[in-house]
Amino acid sequence: MEETGxxxxxxxxxxxxxxxxxxxxxxxxxxxGAAPFKGVSRQxxxxxxxxxxxxxxxxxxxxxFTTLERHAHVHAVxxxxxxxxxxxxxxxxxxxxxxxxTIEPWAWHQFRADQAARLGFLCLVKARRDRPMLPDAxxxxxxRANPEIAAFLDGR
Amino acid sequence: MEETGxxxxxxxxxxxxxxxxxxxxxxxxxxxGAAPFKGVSRQxxxxxxxxxxxxxxxxxxxxxFTTLERHAHVHAVxxxxxxxxxxxxxxxxxxxxxxxxTIEPWAWHQFRADQAARLGFLCLVKARRDRPMLPDAxxxxxxRANPEIAAFLDGR
Numbered sequence: 001m002e003e004t005g006x007x008x009x010x011x012x013x014x015x016x017x018x019x020x021x022x023x024x025x026x027x028x029x030x031x032x033g034a035a036p037f038k039g040v041s042r043q044x045x046x047x048x049x050x051x052x053x054x055x056x057x058x059x060x061x062x063x064x065f066t067t068l069e070r071h072a073h074v075h076a077v078x079x080x081x082x083x084x085x086x087x088x089x090x091x092x093x094x095x096x097x098x099x100x101x102t103i104e105p106w107a108w109h110q111f112r113a114d115q116a117a118r119l120g121f122l123c124l125v126k127a128r129r130d131r132p133m134l135p136d137a138x139x140x141x142x143x144r145a146n147p148e149i150a151a152f153l154d155g156r
Numbered sequence: 157m158e159e160t161g162x163x164x165x166x167x168x169x170x171x172x173x174x175x176x177x178x179x180x181x182x183x184x185x186x187x188x189g190a191a192p193f194k195g196v197s198r199q200x201x202x203x204x205x206x207x208x209x210x211x212x213x214x215x216x217x218x219x220x221f222t223t224l225e226r227h228a229h230v231h232a233v234x235x236x237x238x239x240x241x242x243x244x245x246x247x248x249x250x251x252x253x254x255x256x257x258t259i260e261p262w263a264w265h266q267f268r269a270d271q272a273a274r275l276g277f278l279c280l281v282k283a284r285r286d287r288p289m290l291p292d293a294x295x296x297x298x299x300r301a302n303p304e305i306a307a308f309l310d311g312r
Binding site: 010011012013014015019021024045046050051052053055073074076078079086088089091093095096097098099100101102103104105107122124126127 | 166167168169170171175177180201202206207208209211229230232234235242244245247249251252253254255256257258259260261263278280282283
């Protein structure tokens with residue numbers, strides 16, 4: 001994992017264009033592949049113990065989506081590029097650059113890029129955090145009882 | 157101070173344009189006025205105990221600068237708009253949008269906007285952190301022994 005310490009190469013990581021950075025790898029969204037998602041990349045911009053948090057940049061390809069999940073830790077999100085929608089708890093929000101989204105503890109959440117645009121966003125989390133939980137059949141049934149959420153989850 | 161919790165008004169704080177946000181105050185850079193700086197505003201985008209960190213947006217007017225200071229905690233910075241320069245430790249970096257800068261513990265640092273452009277940047281810090289220290293005459297003499305740093309501090 002990329003450390004906060006700039007080390008011998010200096011304090012600056014230059015932007016390379018297209019929201020890529022020098023000395024920062026573009027990673028798969030999740031390591032294990034067990035959770036459903038589509039077309040998402042991850043770059044770890046800042047991390048390490050001294051900071052007590054991590055700042056990541058995620059990018060979702062057009063029509064893609066992050067995993068529907070929840071957890072105890074908070075997400076603090078700033079949209080950087082593109083257009084999409086976000087499920088946060090029981091509300092769905094259209095999102096565009098520089099919008100700020102707070103995902104509260106245990107709120108179900110998912111980000112979806114529009115069909116015609118990617119969606120890129122910063123996501124700040126604390127360094128020591130719990131693992132996300134996926135919905136079981138009962139959770140999904142409760143979420144889908146709201147027709148707007150059902151349509152969102154089906155990408156409509 | 158603005159809390160992380162979105163509360164009754166929802167998870168979303170919309171961007172208003174010009175890197176201002178709904179329900180986020182544009183504050184003075186420092187409360188006390190004891191430290192030298194010029195033309196800097198501050199907005200607290202995310203904070204509060206659950207996150208264990210704070211994400212702030214600072215904007216420096218053309219020709220302005222932040223306080224020359226150092227401290228034990230780390231700054232994790234992403235430039236969002238404009239052009240300027242940054243002193244980080246003993247190096248000076250030109251900076252432009254999306255560049256990432258790590259300010260290491262106890263590194264002297266200052267951000268300066270160009271004379272013709274503002275400079276806006278995100279700055280991530282841990283929630284519980286030490287207060288900045290200002291340079292004394294001896295510190296300034298050591299910094300100014302490097303002609304490039306002396307020129308930077310003089311805005312040249």
